[in-house]
Amino acid sequence: MTRTKRRTGRRHPLAAAALLALGLVFTGGAYAALSTGTAQAEVDPNSQQTIEQGKKLFQANCATCHGLDAQGTNIGPTLIGVGAASVDFQVGTGRMPMQMQGPQAQQKPVQFTDDQVKQLAYFIASLGPGPEIPDDHLASGGGDAANGAELFRINCAMCHNVAGAGGALTEGKFAPSLANTSGVHIYEAMVTGPQNMPVFNDLNISPEDKRDVITYLKYVQDNRSPGGFELGSLGPVAEGLFIWIFGLGAIVAITVWITAKSN
Amino acid sequence: MSTASTRSPAPVKRSFTAEASEYLNDRTGLAVAIKGLGRKAFPDHWSFLLGEVALFSFVVILVSGTFLTFFFQASMAEVHYDGSYVPLKGVEMSVAMASTLDISFDIRGGLFVRQMHHWAALLFIAAIGLHMLRVFFTGAFRKPREINWVFGFTLFVLALAEGFTGYSLPDDLLSGNGLRIIDGLVKGIPLIGTWTSFLLFGGEFPGNVIVGRLYTLHILLLPALLVLLIAIHVGYVFIHKHTQFAGPGREPTNSVGPPILPIYAAKAGGFMFIIWGVISLIAALFTINPIWNYGPYDPSPVSAGTQPDWYIGFADGALRLIPPGWEFVWLDRTWSFNILVPLVVIGIFLLLVVAYPFIEAWIKGDTREHHIADRPRNAATRTAIGAAGVTFYAGLWAAASSDILATHFSLTMEGVIHALQAATVLGPFIAYFITKRVCIALQKKDREIVLHGYESGRIVKLPGGEFIEVHQPLDEYDRWRLVSHESYQPLMLRPNARGKITVGQRVRASLSRWFFEDRIAPVTRGELEASHTSHH
Numbered sequence: 001m002t003r004t005k006r007r008t009g010r011r012h013p014l015a016a017a018a019l020l021a022l023g024l025v026f027t028g029g030a031y032a033a034l035s036t037g038t039a040q041a042e043v044d045p046n047s048q049q050t051i052e053q054g055k056k057l058f059q060a061n062c063a064t065c066h067g068l069d070a071q072g073t074n075i076g077p078t079l080i081g082v083g084a085a086s087v088d089f090q091v092g093t094g095r096m097p098m099q100m101q102g103p104q105a106q107q108k109p110v111q112f113t114d115d116q117v118k119q120l121a122y123f124i125a126s127l128g129p130g131p132e133i134p135d136d137h138l139a140s141g142g143g144d145a146a147n148g149a150e151l152f153r154i155n156c157a158m159c160h161n162v163a164g165a166g167g168a169l170t171e172g173k174f175a176p177s178l179a180n181t182s183g184v185h186i187y188e189a190m191v192t193g194p195q196n197m198p199v200f201n202d203l204n205i206s207p208e209d210k211r212d213v214i215t216y217l218k219y220v221q222d223n224r225s226p227g228g229f230e231l232g233s234l235g236p237v238a239e240g241l242f243i244w245i246f247g248l249g250a251i252v253a254i255t256v257w258i259t260a261k262s263n
Numbered sequence: 264m265s266t267a268s269t270r271s272p273a274p275v276k277r278s279f280t281a282e283a284s285e286y287l288n289d290r291t292g293l294a295v296a297i298k299g300l301g302r303k304a305f306p307d308h309w310s311f312l313l314g315e316v317a318l319f320s321f322v323v324i325l326v327s328g329t330f331l332t333f334f335f336q337a338s339m340a341e342v343h344y345d346g347s348y349v350p351l352k353g354v355e356m357s358v359a360m361a362s363t364l365d366i367s368f369d370i371r372g373g374l375f376v377r378q379m380h381h382w383a384a385l386l387f388i389a390a391i392g393l394h395m396l397r398v399f400f401t402g403a404f405r406k407p408r409e410i411n412w413v414f415g416f417t418l419f420v421l422a423l424a425e426g427f428t429g430y431s432l433p434d435d436l437l438s439g440n441g442l443r444i445i446d447g448l449v450k451g452i453p454l455i456g457t458w459t460s461f462l463l464f465g466g467e468f469p470g471n472v473i474v475g476r477l478y479t480l481h482i483l484l485l486p487a488l489l490v491l492l493i494a495i496h497v498g499y500v501f502i503h504k505h506t507q508f509a510g511p512g513r514e515p516t517n518s519v520g521p522p523i524l525p526i527y528a529a530k531a532g533g534f535m536f537i538i539w540g541v542i543s544l545i546a547a548l549f550t551i552n553p554i555w556n557y558g559p560y561d562p563s564p565v566s567a568g569t570q571p572d573w574y575i576g577f578a579d580g581a582l583r584l585i586p587p588g589w590e591f592v593w594l595d596r597t598w599s600f601n602i603l604v605p606l607v608v609i610g611i612f613l614l615l616v617v618a619y620p621f622i623e624a625w626i627k628g629d630t631r632e633h634h635i636a637d638r639p640r641n642a643a644t645r646t647a648i649g650a651a652g653v654t655f656y657a658g659l660w661a662a663a664s665s666d667i668l669a670t671h672f673s674l675t676m677e678g679v680i681h682a683l684q685a686a687t688v689l690g691p692f693i694a695y696f697i698t699k700r701v702c703i704a705l706q707k708k709d710r711e712i713v714l715h716g717y718e719s720g721r722i723v724k725l726p727g728g729e730f731i732e733v734h735q736p737l738d739e740y741d742r743w744r745l746v747s748h749e750s751y752q753p754l755m756l757r758p759n760a761r762g763k764i765t766v767g768q769r770v771r772a773s774l775s776r777w778f779f780e781d782r783i784a785p786v787t788r789g790e791l792e793a794s795h796t797s798h799h
Contacts, residue, residue, distance in 0.1 A: 103675075145350040153436065153558050157566040162436065163556040167567020168666035172675035175567060219350050220556075226368070227378055227550030235437065235566075237664040239551050240573025243385040247545055248316075248393065251386070254537055255312040258530060 043118040045084075045125070054123025057116055061097050070127055075101075082192065083130020084121035089188035092117045093181075095195075103172035104195040131191040138207050139183040141215040148212030151205060156213070159197075163233035164217055169196055179221060183214045301524030304517075306507035310401075313394035314500075315531060318493065319538040320387040327380040328482065334370055336362040337478035339434065339471040348555050356434070356559030359474045363433040363554055379546035384429060386542060388422050388574040395419060399619070399649050402637035403506045406630065409620040411499040416617045418492050421485055423574055428481040430552075430572055434474050437552070439560030440569050442473065444579070451602030469562065506636040509747040511740050515634040570663055580662030581605035584684050612655065619648075626774045628754055640709070641748040641785075643702035644778045650698035651691035658687030699781070706783035709745045712737060713786040714794040746786050751779045 044050055059068060065076030072078030079087070090096040091112060095105040112120070121133065153162055161167045164178035173196050178186065190210055193199035205213070224230070231238040288294045305311075338358035344351050346361070347368045366373035395415065398404055404412040427445075431438045446468045450456040465472035504518045513519050521527050557566065571579050582605050589601040615622075623645065624630075639646040661668070662683045669676040716734035724730050737745070754775040758764050 146352045146354050149350040149558060150354060153561070153564045153566070157436075157564055159567050161568045162558065162566040163553070165568065166670060168669040168676050170676055172669075172673075172678075174670050216350055225550040225553055226555075227374055227553060228548045230550050230553070233553070233556065234667060235568045236552075236570045236572045236576075237568070237667045239385065240576065242549065243382065243545075244389055244573070247382070247386050247541065248389045250541055251316055251390070251538065252309070252313075252393075254534075254541075255309040255316070258312065258534060259307045259309045 043115050045122045050119050051123050051126050054119035057120050058123055070124060079124050081128035081130045082124060084125035084133050085131035085188040086192040087121040087124045088117060088133050089185055089192060089194055091120055093185055134184060134187040138211045139187045139214060141183055141218040143208065143212040143215040145216045145219045148216030151209055152213050152216055155200065164220055165233040178217055183218060186214050186217060297524060301522060303523050304520040305523060305527045306505050306518060306520040308508060310397045311505060313390055313397055315534060316390035316538060317387055317394055319535045320383045320390060320542065323383040323539055323542050324380060324387060327376045327383065330376045331366060331380055332482055334362060334366045334373065337475045339474050351555060351558065354559060359432060359434040360559045367555065375546055378551050379542055381551045382545045383542045384426055385573060388426055391419050391422055400639040400646060402642055402645065404620040405633040406624060407503055407632050411496060412620050413617055414492055414496045418489065418496060421489050425481060425485045426572055426574055428477040431477050432474060432481060433554045434560050435554040436557035436560055436564060436566060437569060439469060440565055441571055442469065448602055448606065451599035504634060506634055508636050509744055511743050568667060576663035577656055577659040578609055580659040581609055583662045583665055583680065584687060626771060626778055627751060637748065640702040640705040643699050646702050647695045647699035651695040654690040654694040655687060658683055658690055703781060703783060710783055710786055713742055713745050748785055750782060750784045753779045
């Protein structure tokens with residue numbers, strides 16, 4: 001009955017909004033698909049144009065501290081020989097350009113496009129040989145997670161925590177959480193040793209072992225805890241805080257409720 | 264029943280319940296027990312239920328723990344894990360760790376019960392802690408309950424031992440790190456340390472026997488002691504009666520509240536299921552001790568953020584607060600004062616906690632029984648001492664999470680440690696002073712209210728032109744609550760029978776002065792009457 005009454009020939013009041021949303025999704029989606037499709041092939045590591053572009057970006061954004069020829073100044077180290085991997089990590093994770101001087105460079109929103117990061121990286125790589133941006137097959141996982149987990153516990157967990165939740169270092173420095181770090185950046189961090197991190201070179205941990213470490217971290221990133229909410233994977237401190245505030249808190253509220261009835 | 268055959272059939276239509284209870288009573292004499300216990304009254308106050316929270320979480324622990332023993336294997340034999348958790352497949356580990364992983368991943372409901380067991384354990388000890396604080400701050404440890412305070416304290420220590428042995432069983436990285444600290448603590452004791460450690464671990468740490476030994480303690484000895492002491496502890500609550508807060512009709516000789524049967528038993532029974540429910544809900548939703556992250560124990564790695572469960576935190580914090588350089592070689596031996604000092608300080612702290620009822624009774628020279636619970640403000644010095652103790656404990660406790668505090672509040676680790684060192688040493692004095700002043704101020708306020716009533720905010724102009732604010736007098740019930748507490752006075756120094764003043768008496772007198780010099784006497788009947796006549 002009511003259904004037939006509504007057929008008045010008018011559009012639904014939300015039709016315009018729905019149409020608008022649909023249009024936005026399509027245009028946005030198409031843009032995203034096109035832009036990622038084009039980004040992949042564009043930067044050629046060896047072309048003179050790439051290096052020129054990178055140099056310009058460097059002189060505009062980095063030279064204040066690292067010197068016009070990347071030779072270093074008294075407020076920033078030389079970048080000759082740090083390799084493309086180092087630049088890709090530091091700039092690609094938003095640590096460089098540095099927000100402010102402090103115990104260590106803080107992460108902030110990435111300031112450059114992927115192409116610009118690569119141009120900068122190849123410009124620095126052209127100044128002297130250093131660690132390269134890893135191949136996809138090493139940085140995207142697919143290895144032995146069990147081996148990676150063991151290597152991670154032995155080599156990384158003392159700073160980064162077994163679940164990669166991060167941890168404190170001395171004098172305000174810290175090992176960051178790895179919950180959202182990409183495989184490429186994890187690999188680059190291992191070969192270049194950014195901030196306070198030691199370098200794990202290929203003799204120390206082979207490229208395949210590095211791939212296994214990334215495989216483990218990807219497993220942790222992709223699989224939620226089977227036990228439920230992780231409480232930050234921080235261990236007993238978070239658990240203790242939870243039981244005192246929410247567990248006992250809820251129960252005390254219940255005791256008050258139970259005895260309030262009689263008063 | 265001998266008369267049953269002679270009864271006429273019409274009026275003996277008895278209910279099944281009546282028949283059944285009579286059947287039972289004839290064979291067990293249950294009615295006597297029910298009459299005795301069932302009529303006992305239990306005072307109603309939310310804080311009186313905290314001990315029950317501990318009791319009911321212990322029940323959850325017992326039941327869930329029994330389930331876990333069906334599947335846990337306390338062996339340190341080496342195996343290669345072959346369960347369904349991929350990042351540990353093929354990894355060498357102990358049978359204990361592998362069986363805990365099987366409980367977590369391959370046994371139906373295993374992870375849920377494991378999490379229930381662990382969450383319930385955290386809640387158990389937290390509830391004990393809160394219960395102890397309630398008993399302390401209301402003075403419910405006074406005669407005749409001092410011995411039951413000792414039993415309760417022993418239960419607390421046993422619960423810590425249960426917790427720690429349980430934490431060590433899975434033989435994962437975290438539990439192994441915890442045992443390593445215990446090993447270090449034991450080895451730090453002069454002369455006997457190393458020998459004791461070897462005795463404990465059956466050789467050099469970690470050895471291959473410790474999990475089996477801890478398991479025996481965890482599921483046999485400690486639970487047996489706990490159950491026994493709980494029975495004694497609760498038995499004494501029945502024998503002594505529960506304390507109650509002051510109120511009209513509440514005397515030291517009675518106990519006012521709903522009787523155990525049927526009201527209180529029904530409430531407590533329901534409450535038990537609520538506790539079960541809360542623990543189940545938490546266990547179903549929140550991960551606890553994800554051993555699959557930690558991996559098997561290996562003496563070399565230590566994870567960032569490695570901490571003991573919360574109840575051992577104060578001991579871990581004490582170790583972290585010791586400044587560097589307190590370990591030196593003397594007489595060809597290493598003296599680890601960085602370990603000995605925390606051990607001794609914690610030992611003294613715990614000793615003071617267990618001995619407090621006796622100390623206070625001695626200072627007061629009070630040998631009467633006390634069944635009316637104090638309001639904390641009316642025992643200002645005790646409350647202040649309690650606040651100081653809580654602050655000290657909190658300082659140690661917070662220090663156990665110094666690294667998490669540093670990362671999450673963007674502080675330096677050194678800054679956190681130094682701040683907590685200061686808080687742990689100076690904090691108790693500040694807390695003592697503030698709490699005592701607040702208590703006395705609250706007593707003053709109570710006195711004012713009793714004498715002059717509440718300020719009603721209504722200003723009245725008298726015929727003579729005078730303005731007065733009308734004070735609303737208290738009703739008698741409220742007044743009773745505010746005037747019925749006892750007031751102590753400092754003990755006078757008096758020579759004993761032989762005409763001497765002993766050192767002990769001097770100490771006692773000065774402690775008594777410290778306790779009771781600053782005090783607000785409760786309003787007397789005379790003062791009350793005087794205030795009434797003077798006003799209107």
